[in-house]
Amino acid sequence: MSSVLNRLSGPADLRQLSTDELAFLAIEIRDFLVRKVSRTGGHLGPNLGAVELTLALHRVFDSPTEPILFDTGHQSYVHKIITGRRDGFDGLRQADGLSGYPSRAESEHDWIENSHASTALSYADGMAKAFDVRGARRPVVAVVGDGALTGGMCWEALNNIAGSDRPVVIVVNDNGRSYSPTIGGLANQLAGLRLRPGYERMLQNVKGTLERTPLVGPPLYDALHGFKRGVKDLLAPQGMFEDLGLKYIGPVDGHDQAALEHAFGLARQFGGPVLVHCVTRKGYGYAPAENHLADHMHGGGAFDPETGVSLSSGGRSWTKVFSDEIVRQGRERDDVVAITAAMLDPVGLGAFAEEFPSRCFDVGIAEQHALTSAAGMAAAGLHPVIALYATFLNRAFDQLLMDVGLHRAGVTVVLDRAGVTGEDGASHNGMWDLAMLGIVPGIHITAPRDEQTLRTGLAQCLDIADAPSVLRYPKTALGPDIPAVRSTGGVDVLAEPDSGPVDILLISVGAMAADALAAAGRIAEAGYTVRVVDPRWVTPVPPALSALAADAGVVVTVEDGVVVNGAGSRFAQFLREGSPTVHTREIGIPVEFLDHGKVAEVRAAIGLTPRGISRRTIEFAAAVLGRGIADGKAGGGAASGEGTVFTTSPELSRRSEHRPD
Numbered sequence: 061m062s063s064v065l066n067r068l069s070g071p072a073d074l075r076q077l078s079t080d081e082l083a084f085l086a087i088e089i090r091d092f093l094v095r096k097v098s099r100t101g102g103h104l105g106p107n108l109g110a111v112e113l114t115l116a117l118h119r120v121f122d123s124p125t126e127p128i129l130f131d132t133g134h135q136s137y138v139h140k141i142i143t144g145r146r147d148g149f150d151g152l153r154q155a156d157g158l159s160g161y162p163s164r165a166e167s168e169h170d171w172i173e174n175s176h177a178s179t180a181l182s183y184a185d186g187m188a189k190a191f192d193v194r195g196a197r198r199p200v201v202a203v204v205g206d207g208a209l210t211g212g213m214c215w216e217a218l219n220n221i222a223g224s225d226r227p228v229v230i231v232v233n234d235n236g237r238s239y240s241p242t243i244g245g246l247a248n249q250l251a252g253l254r255l256r257p258g259y260e261r262m263l264q265n266v267k268g269t270l271e272r273t274p275l276v277g278p279p280l281y282d283a284l285h286g287f288k289r290g291v292k293d294l295l296a297p298q299g300m301f302e303d304l305g306l307k308y309i310g311p312v313d314g315h316d317q318a319a320l321e322h323a324f325g326l327a328r329q330f331g332g333p334v335l336v337h338c339v340t341r342k343g344y345g346y347a348p349a350e351n352h353l354a355d356h357m358h359g360g361g362a363f364d365p366e367t368g369v370s371l372s373s374g375g376r377s378w379t380k381v382f383s384d385e386i387v388r389q390g391r392e393r394d395d396v397v398a399i400t401a402a403m404l405d406p407v408g409l410g411a412f413a414e415e416f417p418s419r420c421f422d423v424g425i426a427e428q429h430a431l432t433s434a435a436g437m438a439a440a441g442l443h444p445v446i447a448l449y450a451t452f453l454n455r456a457f458d459q460l461l462m463d464v465g466l467h468r469a470g471v472t473v474v475l476d477r478a479g480v481t482g483e484d485g486a487s488h489n490g491m492w493d494l495a496m497l498g499i500v501p502g503i504h505i506t507a508p509r510d511e512q513t514l515r516t517g518l519a520q521c522l523d524i525a526d527a528p529s530v531l532r533y534p535k536t537a538l539g540p541d542i543p544a545v546r547s548t549g550g551v552d553v554l555a556e557p558d559s560g561p562v563d564i565l566l567i568s569v570g571a572m573a574a575d576a577l578a579a580a581g582r583i584a585e586a587g588y589t590v591r592v593v594d595p596r597w598v599t600p601v602p603p604a605l606s607a608l609a610a611d612a613g614v615v616v617t618v619e620d621g622v623v624v625n626g627a628g629s630r631f632a633q634f635l636r637e638g639s640p641t642v643h644t645r646e647i648g649i650p651v652e653f654l655d656h657g658k659v660a661e662v663r664a665a666i667g668l669t670p671r672g673i674s675r676r677t678i679e680f681a682a683a684v685l686g687r688g689i690a691d692g693k694a695g696g697g698a699a700s701g702e703g704t705v706f707t708t709s710p711e712l713s714r715r716s717e718h719r720p721d
């Protein structure tokens with residue numbers, strides 16, 4: 061059979077295909093996904109599991125008029141292939157290339173693009189209400205994973221959807237996994253339903269026989285139709301959904317094209333809120349993914365398509381250091397417990413869970429619940445450590461503020477993927493935590509710059525029993541330790557000229573230290589004296605910053621977080637209280653949604669590089685200190701000297717020769 065994939069230009073073409081052509085297309089798509097994603101990296105497992113489901117949806121529903129929404133969106137590659145974007149996969153998740161999630165800029169078939177889980181049902185509810193108000197009632201389809209279904213917003217939406225007569229079609233893509241097996245009562249309920257995948261097929265056979273039976277057949281089928289509810293209750297107790305007022309169809313074999321299309325046809329015909337329970341397998345059709353027990357190749361970088369083995373080296377990572385340190389702490393303190401929101405291994409809690417199975421809790425994709433549940437644990441005498449990706453804390457701000465902060469609960473939140481994360485696009489950058497959390501009364505926030513300060517910082521957080529504490533670090537590779545030249549009042553001085561006052565105090569937040577030091581080298585070459593410090597704690601602001609600022613002409617902060625109300629803003633406000641005339645400048649991430657691309661590319665685009673930091677710092681110093689960049693070499697200002705003697709720790713000065721750009 062000649063390629064079907066190559067002659068596919070849009071969903072309408074799907075409806076002309078024969079059963080055999082569809083089956084062949086599914087094979088071609090799987091082969092395409094493995095070939096492309098093996099080169100670019102991405103979410104292979106989820107998409108291999110959604111091939112037949114997505115094909116069936118586009119054959120039964122008329123996208124984009126009848127919207128098809130993907131919760132989280134990481135499983136929408138097949139949808140993209142079907143909707144004319146096959147040729148873009150060589151640039152998947154790359155700057156100016158195809159997004160790894162739905163993107164309204166890419167296609168009219170993409171209605172939503174937030175990669176935070178558990179939102180699709182709410183969007184669907186809203187759209188269905190809008191179509192109603194506009195007198196343009198039509199089905200809205202939301203594909204939601206069993207993992208996403210553990211998120212609270214789903215149940216808020218279900219409450220609204222089930223209570224209406226609007227045609228919202230909820231397609232549960234149930235593969236039993238988030239990254240690891242999905243947890244909780246809902247998962248058990250779905251698992252119970254999954255055990256009977258033959259249910260729909262059995263029903264089809266009965267229906268077919270009865271329809272062929274003249275006279276008694278049809279009325280008997282109607283009777284059976286009523287009985288079907290009973291049969292299902294017998295075969296698949298699914299009262300949960302039907303008691304909510306949702307019609308339940310399933311469980312359907314999520315890889316049986318005909319069964320899927322039949323079920324979606326029933327759902328479309330029903331014309332009201334309906335849930336179709338599709339049982340799929342993550343990684344289906346590609347043995348390395350099916351056999352990858354950790355997460356069925358849920359996500360990740362480039363890999364060998366023959367074996368599925370990752371091509372990226374393990375190497376040191378912030379996550380691995382946290383993973384090691386939390387186990388160490390867990391051995392010393394039996395009050396330390398850990399919480400993950402369905403990301404046990406990605407956030408580095410796998411080792412802790414293995415050593416302390418009774419002290420590690422996976423709450424599902426339920427960050428809000430994680431925070432308040434942790435507050436409950438703290439109230440009962442434990443010290444919980446919640447490990448999240450920074451961006452996913454956004455939705456749990458009120459819980460952190462009120463349920464933890466107001467209650468002065470000793471809860472530690474460890475934020476991985478803080479700062480620019482790059483390839484996962486706008487909604488995955490961990491860029492809002494410093495700006496968001498600084499307003500929580502009593503909160504303690506630390507940003508380590510290396511392994512040593514991560515370990516120390518975590519231990520210090522665990523010693524805070526009467527307030528929330530937060531420790532945050534990035535996705536980027538973990539470099540060598542950056543020792544301090546000296547410390548003053550808890551503030552680490554990383555580099556300074558040999559003598560006293562300086563033109564510029566450069567405050568580096570957390571993992572920006574290496575870039576800040578590289579920038580300082582450039583600044584010194586421009587003839588300015590500069591002291592680089594790491595305050596270690598963003599809040600409470602270390603008082604020693606005041607004296608350091610008093611000894612500088614200008615103060616510049618650099619952080620991997622939004623620059624409005626970020627750490628720099630807080631330092632500036634603190635310093636102004638002590639010295640109203642202090643000149644401060646903040647360098648960080650602009651208040652924008654950043655397009656996907658490699659971390660280095662995104663940082664370069666926003667000037668968060670040694671070159672960008674030094675340029676903006678020098679411009680600011682020149683403007684305030686009254687010296688043009690050219691004559692900056694003349695020294696003057698708070699300190700002078702031809703060029704600048706620039707003291708860092710010995711090993712550091714060797715390294716700064718090879719400064720990152």
Ligand SMILES: Cc1ncc(C[n+]2csc(CCOP(=O)(O)OP(=O)(O)O)c2C)c(N)n1
Pocket residue numbers: 106132134135175176177178204205206207208209233235237238239342358401402403425427452
């Ligand atoms: C609020 C939020 N928390 C965590 C994540 C990280 N995350 C991305 S996909 C995923 C698992 C999703 O499982 P499921 O919905 O079952 O989809 P599947 O990958 O199985 O198709 C998680 C936890 C996220 N995207 N959003």
Ligand SMILES: CC(=O)[C@@H](O)[C@H](O)COP(=O)(O)O
Pocket residue numbers: 132134175359360406477481484488535
């Ligand atoms: C959708 C999803 O799974 C995200 O949470 C993201 O892909 C995580 O990626 P990293 O773990 O590579 O940062």
Ligand SMILES: [Mg+2]
Pocket residue numbers: 205206207233234235236237238242
């Ligand atoms: Mg799943």
